């Protein structure tokens with residue numbers, strides 16, 4: 048991937064546009080955590096790039112004291128991030144299963160049928176919309192990365208290659224596409240102009256239509272020390288408090304919320320037009336009250352998070368140093384974006400991890416950005432027979448340990464780095 052600073056992409060200085068909060072415009076005066084300098088986490092390198100200069104940007108996370116939006120400055124342009132995206136959602140079988148359950152439930156709940164339209168924003172490779180096809184619900188995907196959109200179209204999921212916002216929503220409306228359901232899963236964090244994105248949803252949504260958005264919950268991120276889920280491609284991190292303010296700014300109403308275990312603890316929020324027939328579920332008031340109880344309206348709560356991240360770094364390094372001093376062989380499992388934040392923040396290179404493996408063949412033969420750890424196919428673990436396997440996508444640890452429990456045959460153990468380092472011996476797990 049060709050990474051350019053945003054200044055050269057858009058021909059003006061990004062910093063001058065980034066003084067205020069992305070949602071409400073207030074001046075940003077508080078830091079959540081400073082993870083130092085890091086390369087963009089999806090810029091996996093090919094062998095011939097290893098001798099070249101790499102771009103590093105700050106991972107200094109700020110929080111707005113007016114709307115509580117946790118945010119990074121926009122160091123990278125979305126055009127740069129998404130022109131060739133390496134993440135194909137279908138490579139996670141648990142995520143595809145989660146999506147199927149959602150499609151069946153929302154079809155029943157909203158009474159969707161042949162005359163409806165379900166639109167997914169950032170529809171990736173059609174991992175979700177494909178499940179509406181057997182239910183007879185027409186779908187349309189919007190996906191800016193051409194390579195993943197192609198995979199969706201090959202599955203029979205019609206997909207537009209474009210960025211979503213007011214411009215595209217107005218164009219879709221004029222072509223007769225109004226949505227009964229708009230889905231945005233793990234896209235909100237990656238939207239540089241939040242207000243334009245939400246205004247676009249408002250335009251595209253039918254009068255009684257519903258929007259559902261899923262995103263990692265900042266309350267869980269902080270409570271469980273998930274600092275590694277912060278990276279440049281994720282500009283924004285949300286509480287329900289922020290979502291309610293965001294919806295109200297655009298004439299939308301927050302009508303329901305569910306807590307999900309995905310991505311380390313996510314929220315699924317349901318939005319409808321102000322004045323529509325939808326009432327507000329009790330879950331909304333309950334979760335807003337809990338967030339306030341947990342201090343999410345107080346800046347001091349956010350400030351304490353940085354110390355926890357530093358302790359996790361010291362604990363993980365202490366474990367890795369002592370294992371290497373004992374002559375142990377260590378490799379990684381997975382090469383997710385979050386892995387690269389962890390590896391760069393802790394400075395874990397091939398002096399600790401011989402290699403990592405990934406199920407996504409796009410990454411095989413490439414190297415992780417910054418730390419240059421080689422990425423191999425999963426079978427490499429059976430050949431190398433390491434003593435420890437560091438699980439980088441720790442949110443999928445149950446799935447990974449289940450698939451890899453045969454490593455117990457040579458005495459290997461799993462290491463989970465978050466919230467604090469933990470060692471799991473697969474031979475002690477029940478059958």
Ligand SMILES: [Zn+2]
Pocket residue numbers: 068069070071072073111112113114115116
């Ligand atoms: Zn704000």
